[in-house]
Amino acid sequence: MRTAFIQELIAQARQCPEIFLAVGDLGYSVVEPFAQEFPDRFLNAGVAEQNLTGLAAGLAAAGYHVFTYSIANFPTLRCLEQLRNDVCHHDLPVTVVSVGAGLSYGNLGYSHHAVQDLGILRTLGELTILSPADPGEARAAVRWLATHPRPSYLRLGKAGEPELHEPVGLREAPLVLRPGRGNLAIAATGSVLKCALEAADLLAAGGLDLAVLSCPWLQPVGDEFRAAFAPYRRVLALEEHVATGGLASLLRDTLPSGVIITSRAIPTAVTRLVGSQAWLRQQAGLDALAVAAAARELAGP
Amino acid sequence: MSGASQQLAAAARAEALRMVARARASHLGGALSMADLLAVLYTGVLRVRPAEPEWPERDRFLLSKGHACASLYATLALQGFFPTTELLTYGQDGSRLMAHVCHRVPGVEFSTGSLGHALPFGVGLALGAQRQGQAHRVFVLLSDGELDEGSNWEAILFAPQHALANLVVLVDYNRIQSLGAVSEVLELAPLADKFRAFRWAVREVDGHDHDAVRTALEAVPWEPGRPSCLIAHTVKGRGVDFMQNRLAWHYRSPNETELAAALRQVGGTP
Numbered sequence: 136m137r138t139a140f141i142q143e144l145i146a147q148a149r150q151c152p153e154i155f156l157a158v159g160d161l162g163y164s165v166v167e168p169f170a171q172e173f174p175d176r177f178l179n180a181g182v183a184e185q186n187l188t189g190l191a192a193g194l195a196a197a198g199y200h201v202f203t204y205s206i207a208n209f210p211t212l213r214c215l216e217q218l219r220n221d222v223c224h225h226d227l228p229v230t231v232v233s234v235g236a237g238l239s240y241g242n243l244g245y246s247h248h249a250v251q252d253l254g255i256l257r258t259l260g261e262l263t264i265l266s267p268a269d270p271g272e273a274r275a276a277v278r279w280l281a282t283h284p285r286p287s288y289l290r291l292g293k294a295g296e297p298e299l300h301e302p303v304g305l306r307e308a309p310l311v312l313r314p315g316r317g318n319l320a321i322a323a324t325g326s327v328l329k330c331a332l333e334a335a336d337l338l339a340a341g342g343l344d345l346a347v348l349s350c351p352w353l354q355p356v357g358d359e360f361r362a363a364f365a366p367y368r369r370v371l372a373l374e375e376h377v378a379t380g381g382l383a384s385l386l387r388d389t390l391p392s393g394v395i396i397t398s399r400a401i402p403t404a405v406t407r408l409v410g411s412q413a414w415l416r417q418q419a420g421l422d423a424l425a426v427a428a429a430a431r432e433l434a435g436p
Numbered sequence: 437m438s439g440a441s442q443q444l445a446a447a448a449r450a451e452a453l454r455m456v457a458r459a460r461a462s463h464l465g466g467a468l469s470m471a472d473l474l475a476v477l478y479t480g481v482l483r484v485r486p487a488e489p490e491w492p493e494r495d496r497f498l499l500s501k502g503h504a505c506a507s508l509y510a511t512l513a514l515q516g517f518f519p520t521t522e523l524l525t526y527g528q529d530g531s532r533l534m535a536h537v538c539h540r541v542p543g544v545e546f547s548t549g550s551l552g553h554a555l556p557f558g559v560g561l562a563l564g565a566q567r568q569g570q571a572h573r574v575f576v577l578l579s580d581g582e583l584d585e586g587s588n589w590e591a592i593l594f595a596p597q598h599a600l601a602n603l604v605v606l607v608d609y610n611r612i613q614s615l616g617a618v619s620e621v622l623e624l625a626p627l628a629d630k631f632r633a634f635r636w637a638v639r640e641v642d643g644h645d646h647d648a649v650r651t652a653l654e655a656v657p658w659e660p661g662r663p664s665c666l667i668a669h670t671v672k673g674r675g676v677d678f679m680q681n682r683l684a685w686h687y688r689s690p691n692e693t694e695l696a697a698a699l700r701q702v703g704g705t706p
Binding site: 175176178180181183185186188189190191192193194195196197198199216217220221224225 | 539545546547548549550552553555556557558559560561562563564565567568586587590591593594597
């Protein structure tokens with residue numbers, strides 16, 4: 136996903152002379168092509184995320200649309216107050232990009248498990264929050280951001296994620312990938328969407344045709360977002376994030392109270408484990424079999 | 437120019453005293469310690485246009501010690517950025533003159549209040565100007581206490597790396613921070629040596645000597661390719677003898693009697 140990000144950012148930077156990339160001494164073998172093509176619009180600020188985010192706000196005030204880039208919790212939680220006070224309060228065009236959403240860096244341990252970012256950043260009402268599921272969604276997100284310079288957060292996976300669906304662009308609403316034939320939907324944000332699609336395939340083989348929605352757009356939520364959920368009375372929300380403040384929480388906050396939201400998220404205990412992303416997802420019940428079982432139970436007899 | 441800046445400093449001190457007293461607000465000590473620095477900056481050092489606060493070529497001034505904004509608001513109003521009558525709304529319900537400096541006020545570039553934010557932002561402004569080939573400068577006024585913040589040292593490390601000669605830091609070195617003397621909380625000395633070790637050009641002045649401050653600021657950058665740091669030795673509460681060097685005036689607002697006495701000392705009308 137990070138390769139799709141940088142390729143699309145370079146493409147956009149050729150059109151938009153305001154685009155600036157500032158990294159926190161991370162991005163080896165990813166950001167070099169941007170740095171080579173746009174040396175005047177690239178900066179490595181060093182291992183100093185507070186200064187990175189504060190100076191990004193300053194560069195934005197000087198006329199740039201700054202993309203800050205780092206991994207895991209470093210460009211978000213480490214410098215949360217700079218994001219709140221300097222970027223959001225001053226309404227400046229800074230897009231925070233974090234690679235390694237959820238448990239992408241699973242075996243690097245707790246410090247690199249990025250599973251509280253959405254809950255924390257959703258409280259910053261000025262932020263647009265995008266959480267693509269695959270390289271195609273990531274490219275669409277970058278295209279949208281390039282034409283909407285504002286305080287924003289782009290939550291990316293890592294590398295090697297498969298393309299999960301045909302590119303359909305970015306809307307301020309979920310993407311309905313399978314409409315289903317009932318009123319039960321699985322909604323996912325981020326690359327765990329793959330698990331939702333696999334679970335839906337398993338269930339379809341047994342005759343249960345579920346809807347699957349991808350949710351790259353998480354904030355702000357408006358009528359278009361709510362309308363996409365209108366056909367569904369029960370939603371199973373999948374996310375590589377703790378339950379507090381994430382996708383399920385957002386749906387409970389924004390959909391009508393009659394809609395039953397069931398959450399599959401990362402239990403805090405799982406953040407203390409170390410392992411591959413796939414194994415950690417299994418520990419959290421975020422694998423295709425477990426999700427299919429949960430959905431079957433929700434569907435009833 | 438010294439006469440004009442002396443007059444401005446006296447008037448700004450008087451306005452700040454009235455504003456803080458009326459709002460029952462705090463932070464007079466730091467507002468008074470930096471009043472002379474502001475007066476010199478706004479009488480000829482900063483290239484600004486009060487009638488055109490968003491003039492693109494203006495120098496950018498950032499107040500990092502945003503809690504002390506009463507004297508900045510007063511200075512800006514007295515220089516014509518907005519009417520002095522608005523000063524009476526300081527800290528009142530619905531006012532844009534909130535008690536930490538606010539970018540919605542004409543002449544204010546950046547809101548602060550949490551310490552350690554303005555210098556990284558200023559570094560970004562200075563880098564932006566450098567990359568775009570623009571001639572304006574960025575001045576950032578820091579307190580001494582906020583040099584405890586790691587974010588400042590991240591920015592202090594960054595600025596010389598990128599040869600930000602268009603960046604000027606002023607340290608209001610009044611030696612008293614929120615809960616005690618700087619020397620007792622986290623000693624900064626030798627502060628000039630610290631900045632020099634971080635590859636800044638450094639000068640030290642009496643922060644109440646207008647001619648010395650002006651001479652130093654008019655000569656920036658002092659060394660080619662380096663940011664400049666002016667360590668201004670000041671007195672917290674300067675101008676009012678019963679406030680000077682008294683920690684309590686980081687918090688207290690003057691009662692009627694104290695206000696009248698303070699105004700007499702700074703040359704303002706009660």
